Amino acid sequence: AKDFFRTEWDSPVSRDVFDFYIKHVNKSNPYFQEVMDTFNHVQNNLKKGRPFYNFDLPDTIGQRRQLKDFRGKIVFLDFWFTGCFMCKEIAPYITKAEELFKNKDIQFISISIDKKETWKQGRGIFSSKNSLQLYTEDKGNNHDIIKFSKISSYPRMIVLDKLGNIVGVPPNPATDFEGFTAYLNKLL
16 A cells, blocks of 8 residues: 555545555554555645655756756656666657757756766666756665655656646656657646
8 A cells, every 4th residue: 555655646546545445454554554654645745736845966067956946847857767677668758758848848857866876877778868867866765855755666757837846647658658748738
C-alpha cells in the first residue's frame, strides 16, 4: 500500500485503495502507521495545486538552481539514475518533446540521484540530452526533494504549473507520446 501511494499519488483511485486498505488491514500490523503516514503526506503535500518543494540544486557548471528561477514557465521534472532501464527508455522521447516545445514557456529539468561522477557519465543516456541537468549532491534518495516527493521508483516525472504548484504526473512519453505532449500543451 505504501508503494502504491508513493507511485500513484495523483491517481483518482488512490482514495479507493486507501479506503479498501483501512477496511481490511489489521491495525496492529507493524507497517500500519507507516502506510498511514505515507498516505497522509501524499494527500497533504502532493495534491494538485499544492506548492512543490522549493529545491536548490547544482547544475553541470556548479550554478545553484532553485524552483523560483522558473516562475512563469511550466516545469517538467524527470527524476532518474544511471542504470535505470526505464529512464534510458524514456530519455529519447523527452528529448523529442524538448524539440517540440523549444520556444514555449516550458522548462525541462532532469534530476539525478547519482553520485557526481556517475551523474556526469549518465547524462544524456539515462536522461534527456537537452534538459537542465541537476543532481542531489551525492545524497541520493536521502535528499529532501526525494523525501518530499516520496519517490520510490524511477523514472518519476512530475509537472508543475507556472507558479511552481503541482499539476501531476504526465503520461509515459515512451508509450503515449501524443498523450504526453497533449498533457503539456494544455498547460501552456
